[in-house]
Amino acid sequence: MITYENIDVVFDDFHALPEFNLKIEEGEFFTLLGPSGCGKSTALRTLAGFIDPTAGDVHIDGKRVTHLPSQRRQIGMVFQNYALFPTMTVRENIGFGLKVSGVSKAETARRVDEIAASVDLDGNQLGKGVTELSGGQQQRVAIARALVLRPKILLLDEPLSNLDAKLRHQLRGQLKELQEQFGITTVYVTHDQDEALTMSTRIAVMNKGRIEQVGTPQEVYMRSATEFVCNFIGDVNRLAAGTVAALAGHARENAEAGALDARSPSYLRVEKVGLHTPDDVVRGNGTRLMLPGTVLSRQYHGVYSSYRVQLAGRDQGVVKGMLQETGHPGFAAGDPVLVGIDPADVLQYGDAGAETEEAAAQRTASAPLVAEASR
Amino acid sequence: MSTSVRKMLRSPLFIVVAAVLLWFSAAFLVWPNLRLLGEVFAPDGKPSFRALERLGSSQRAMDSLRNSFVLAMVLSVTVNLVGVFIVLATRYFDIRGARFLYLGYATTLIYGGIVQVAGYKIIYGEQGFVTNLLAGAFPEMDRAWFTGMAAVVFVMTVAGTGNHLLFMTNALARVDFQTIEAARMMGASTWRVLLTIVLPTIRPMLYAITILTFLGGLGALAAPQVLGGTEFQTITPMILTFANSPSSRDLAATLAIVLGISTILLLGILNRMERGGTYFAVSKVPAALKKQRIENRWANAAVHAAAYLLLAVYVLPPLLIVVFSFTSASAISSGTLSWESFTLANYELVFTDYQAFWPFLVSIGYGAFASLTVVAGMLFVARLLQKYRNKVSAAIEFVLHIPWILPSTLIALGLVIAYDHASWIMGNVVLTGTVALLGITYVILKIPFTLRMLKAAFTGVPDQLEEAAAILGAGPLTTFRLVLLPVVAPTAAAIAALNFNSLLDDYDTAVFVSHPLYQPLGIVIKNATAEDTLNDGTALTFVYTVLLMLITATTMWLVYGRPSAGGRRKRAMAAPPADSTAEPANPRNQRN
Ligand SMILES: Nc1ncnc2c1ncn2[C@@H]1O[C@H](COP(=O)(O)OP(=O)(O)OP(=O)(O)O)[C@@H](O)[C@H]1O
Ligand SMILES: [Mg+2]
Numbered sequence: 001m002i003t004y005e006n007i008d009v010v011f012d013d014f015h016a017l018p019e020f021n022l023k024i025e026e027g028e029f030f031t032l033l034g035p036s037g038c039g040k041s042t043a044l045r046t047l048a049g050f051i052d053p054t055a056g057d058v059h060i061d062g063k064r065v066t067h068l069p070s071q072r073r074q075i076g077m078v079f080q081n082y083a084l085f086p087t088m089t090v091r092e093n094i095g096f097g098l099k100v101s102g103v104s105k106a107e108t109a110r111r112v113d114e115i116a117a118s119v120d121l122d123g124n125q126l127g128k129g130v131t132e133l134s135g136g137q138q139q140r141v142a143i144a145r146a147l148v149l150r151p152k153i154l155l156l157d158e159p160l161s162n163l164d165a166k167l168r169h170q171l172r173g174q175l176k177e178l179q180e181q182f183g184i185t186t187v188y189v190t191h192d193q194d195e196a197l198t199m200s201t202r203i204a205v206m207n208k209g210r211i212e213q214v215g216t217p218q219e220v221y222m223r224s225a226t227e228f229v230c231n232f233i234g235d236v237n238r239l240a241a242g243t244v245a246a247l248a249g250h251a252r253e254n255a256e257a258g259a260l261d262a263r264s265p266s267y268l269r270v271e272k273v274g275l276h277t278p279d280d281v282v283r284g285n286g287t288r289l290m291l292p293g294t295v296l297s298r299q300y301h302g303v304y305s306s307y308r309v310q311l312a313g314r315d316q317g318v319v320k321g322m323l324q325e326t327g328h329p330g331f332a333a334g335d336p337v338l339v340g341i342d343p344a345d346v347l348q349y350g351d352a353g354a355e356t357e358e359a360a361a362q363r364t365a366s367a368p369l370v371a372e373a374s375r
Numbered sequence: 376m377s378t379s380v381r382k383m384l385r386s387p388l389f390i391v392v393a394a395v396l397l398w399f400s401a402a403f404l405v406w407p408n409l410r411l412l413g414e415v416f417a418p419d420g421k422p423s424f425r426a427l428e429r430l431g432s433s434q435r436a437m438d439s440l441r442n443s444f445v446l447a448m449v450l451s452v453t454v455n456l457v458g459v460f461i462v463l464a465t466r467y468f469d470i471r472g473a474r475f476l477y478l479g480y481a482t483t484l485i486y487g488g489i490v491q492v493a494g495y496k497i498i499y500g501e502q503g504f505v506t507n508l509l510a511g512a513f514p515e516m517d518r519a520w521f522t523g524m525a526a527v528v529f530v531m532t533v534a535g536t537g538n539h540l541l542f543m544t545n546a547l548a549r550v551d552f553q554t555i556e557a558a559r560m561m562g563a564s565t566w567r568v569l570l571t572i573v574l575p576t577i578r579p580m581l582y583a584i585t586i587l588t589f590l591g592g593l594g595a596l597a598a599p600q601v602l603g604g605t606e607f608q609t610i611t612p613m614i615l616t617f618a619n620s621p622s623s624r625d626l627a628a629t630l631a632i633v634l635g636i637s638t639i640l641l642l643g644i645l646n647r648m649e650r651g652g653t654y655f656a657v658s659k660v661p662a663a664l665k666k667q668r669i670e671n672r673w674a675n676a677a678v679h680a681a682a683y684l685l686l687a688v689y690v691l692p693p694l695l696i697v698v699f700s701f702t703s704a705s706a707i708s709s710g711t712l713s714w715e716s717f718t719l720a721n722y723e724l725v726f727t728d729y730q731a732f733w734p735f736l737v738s739i740g741y742g743a744f745a746s747l748t749v750v751a752g753m754l755f756v757a758r759l760l761q762k763y764r765n766k767v768s769a770a771i772e773f774v775l776h777i778p779w780i781l782p783s784t785l786i787a788l789g790l791v792i793a794y795d796h797a798s799w800i801m802g803n804v805v806l807t808g809t810v811a812l813l814g815i816t817y818v819i820l821k822i823p824f825t826l827r828m829l830k831a832a833f834t835g836v837p838d839q840l841e842e843a844a845a846i847l848g849a850g851p852l853t854t855f856r857l858v859l860l861p862v863v864a865p866t867a868a869a870i871a872a873l874n875f876n877s878l879l880d881d882y883d884t885a886v887f888v889s890h891p892l893y894q895p896l897g898i899v900i901k902n903a904t905a906e907d908t909l910n911d912g913t914a915l916t917f918v919y920t921v922l923l924m925l926i927t928a929t930t931m932w933l934v935y936g937r938p939s940a941g942g943r944r945k946r947a948m949a950a951p952p953a954d955s956t957a958e959p960a961n962p963r964n965q966r967n
Binding site for chain 2: 014038048049050069070073075076077079080081084085086088096097100101146169212
């Protein structure tokens with residue numbers, strides 16, 4: 001188990017991690033997610049022992065390691081650029097940790113072979129210089145090098161960001177499988193929400209050195225705790241004042257839709273926006289409010305298309321929605337549409353951008369994801 | 376990014392290196408120069424300006440000051456004229472045989488300093504081969520025609536253009552050819568493009584070269600000493616003369632300080648220009664230069680003629696030296712070369728006679744010792760300075776650059792004066808007059824260049840490599856040995872080779888501090904020029920020179936010129952980048 005306790009990291013006068021608290025459980029695939037510069041690497045490097053926190057403590061398995069040098073923390077790490085030793089072969093790279101800790105040559109060779117096999121590196125590649133390998137192969141060498149010492153914890157700092165999109169997707173799965181196979185506690189850093197959602201057991205969403213929310217991918221996505229998280233994860237519409245007012249009025253009329261505050265910042269996930277032709281029969285669901293609008297543009301994505309729609313009502317602004325490309329002919333720019341929104345799908349945040357406890361409790365208790373705004 | 380001093384003090388490696396470094400800097404970089412100042416301004420422990428007064432009333436000293444500044448100014452003009460011309464002729468204009476021309480001009484890169492001066496004297500001097508030939512044709516000519524200011528300017532101009540070959544060529548290669556094409560499309564002529572586009576772009580580089588040339592002229596030793604005759608002596612030879620007589624040592628120190636202050640001022644200007652100036656094109660991918668044709672037929676012919684005439688001027692001396700190294704002295708002096716006069720005897724002598732080989736051995740010994748020592752020491756220092764950035768490391772770095780700011784004459788003189796008696800800072804060991812002093816001086820002089828290059832090399836090593844090693848269990852020293860060292864080793868080797876090269880034919884430093892029984896090549900070659908007649912010693916000088924040229928050419932080729940077998944990457948790692956190694960801001964490397 002890893003614990004950050006009141007950690008504070010200061011660079012010159014800049015608090016990169018002010019009052020950082022976090023617990024990571026044994027065997028977890030834990031992801032630090034956030035925009036560039038939010039302090040993800042700083043948090044990871046503090047755990048690795050590369051950064052001395054100005055205040056606070058780091059514990060691993062109940063042992064205080066705050067000032068323990070990196071080499072004594074039993075941590076493996078994969079760096080963003082892999083940091084493979086350029087003058088050594090693949091074998092020498094993987095065996096480096098064993099060599100410096102005095103493991104015999106024969107034992108080293110055996111363990112290097114073993115770990116290489118588990119990351120799909122063949123004997124031919126072991127003899128090569130690391131600069132001769134492709135990006136994906138280099139990444140596997142980096143992972144093998146980190147795992148061969150059988151560390152208790154594996155740290156990965158954006159290990160996929162140097163690869164092309166296709167390989168990145170493919171390696172996500174492999175990485176996750178490897179982690180499960182070794183059962184190793186893993187801390188993963190990324191700014192890619194997709195990576196975080198697909199791979200993690202839990203995610204900490206960070207912003208400006210602070211943790212905004214910790215939770216499972218589902219929790220973070222479906223019940224974003226703050227305005228920041230809501231915006232950062234997934235694709236959302238920020239609803240215009242006129243739309244929110246209309247939805248709030250509609251909610252008052254339909255008691256089962258819950259209540260909305262017309263003045264709070266309100267968001268709606270893109271996939272929750274219904275798009276209908278004007279002559280579509282409005283199906284049974286009475287909680288849905290239908291707003292007329294005109295299609296501004298369409299973007300074809302293959303599996304689906306996304307649309308930007310100008311709502312007709314006063315101050316109702318533009319919303320973005322999407323439709324699966326399955327049979328439905330879709331809309332063209334200029335087409336009239338009906339936009340269906342369920343007030344229960346609207347995410348609302350108080351001015352401070354944080355949900356009230358009451359609202360959070362209500363949301364976790366009841367299925368509709370409506371948050372009562374606070375004042 | 377700065378690292379706290381506290382963190383720095385936690386590294387044991389740092390503490391050891393820092394302790395050694397502090398003592399070294401204090402003892403060799405700071406104290407000798409303070410002693411020199413003391414010698415001038417407080418000879419008896421009391422402030423005094425007597426030395427300055429004495430200097431003012433010494434006709435010879437004042438003449439030397441004037442001559443030095445005149446020489447520096449004249450060279451600034453002549454070196455630029457010739458240098459710009461040869462670079463344009465080989466790299467800008469479409470001249471036939473440009474490659475061949477470039478190779479010829481480049482002889483100045485493998486043949487400089489005392490070796491070159493001696494070569495010119497032996498060929499054009501009173502007993503010289505060319506003089507003999509000329510005197511045969513014009514019996515009443517003045518045999519001492521190649522002496523005085525004109526001779527000094529001539530020799531130093533040829534030597535000085537090496538800077539243009541190295542740096543201006545580089546700057547020219549970075550001129551964005553698209554701007555030239557654009558101008559041509561708007562109807563500009565070849566000359567207009569040259570004057571309005573190309574030269575302005577490389578102007579900052581030309582300024583830098585000019586300052587270096589000026590400094591080279593100001594501090595010149597070998598050329599004025601050997602060729603200046605009695606009427607054209609300059610500061611440094613005068614410092615040498617004064618330093619050798621105890622009663623006028625204060626004059627030597629005073630002149631050295633004048634030279635030092637002038638150097639600091641000029642380098643200050645250079646530094647400002649470096650900071651504010653854009654040396655190179657902004658465009659990311661400048662289009663490669665295409666050679667420009669000179670349209671006017673007559674102009675074209677004139678430029679071709681001038682280029683080949685200059686080639687003859689450049690190549691004749693080294694060529695004759697190679698030829699003479701295979702002939703007997705008598706054949707040279709009588710000017711009668713026939714097939715029978717060619718022999719390998721001179722080479723045999725150098726390699727079989729211990730006496731003849733000795734100076735070579737001394738030079739190789741000192742060169743190898745100093746170049747390896749300085750690289751080994753600076754490896755640690757460079758890494759620590761690059762890694763820990765704060766006020767302390769900045770101060771250390773500044774002090775280590777002192778040998779770059781001050782003329783070598785001043786450094787050498789400072790050491791001689793500071794350690795000619797027991798001094799506690801040196802553990803009461805007297806250094807002056809010992810074998811060790813020249814080695815130490817060489818190490819000191821090579822510090823700035825080595826440090827800069829190694830720091831650059833370490834900068835190219837990502838921090839993560841060290842972190843990766845640390846997290847895999849390696850301690851700082853293991854990491855240094857197994858991870859960092861192999862990465863910078865090729866660069867370190869290249870730097871050592873360049874250092875070795877430039878020390879091999881040193882004269883300027885050795886003449887101040889060398890031990891009489893361990894005189895390096897430079898001094899032996901210089902002494903050979905003092906002989907009235909051509910003798911076997913002269914022939915030996917030719918052999919030494921040829922060997923030196925061979926070694927230098929080989930080193931240059933190994934460091935810069937190897938065809939890039941392993942692709943660009945490998946080569947970039949092996950050799951420090953050409954612009955930075957051959958950086959103009961390193962007068963020590965280029966000064967004659
Ligand atoms: N050594 C340092 N000195 C000063 N400031 C630093 C240092 N390291 C990081 N910072 C600052 O701390 C903040 C957090 O940096 P960090 O590298 O942890 O961000 P990150 O979330 O990993 O971002 P990225 O996605 O770009 O890697 C940034 O504002 C950065 O500029
Ligand atoms: Mg980062």
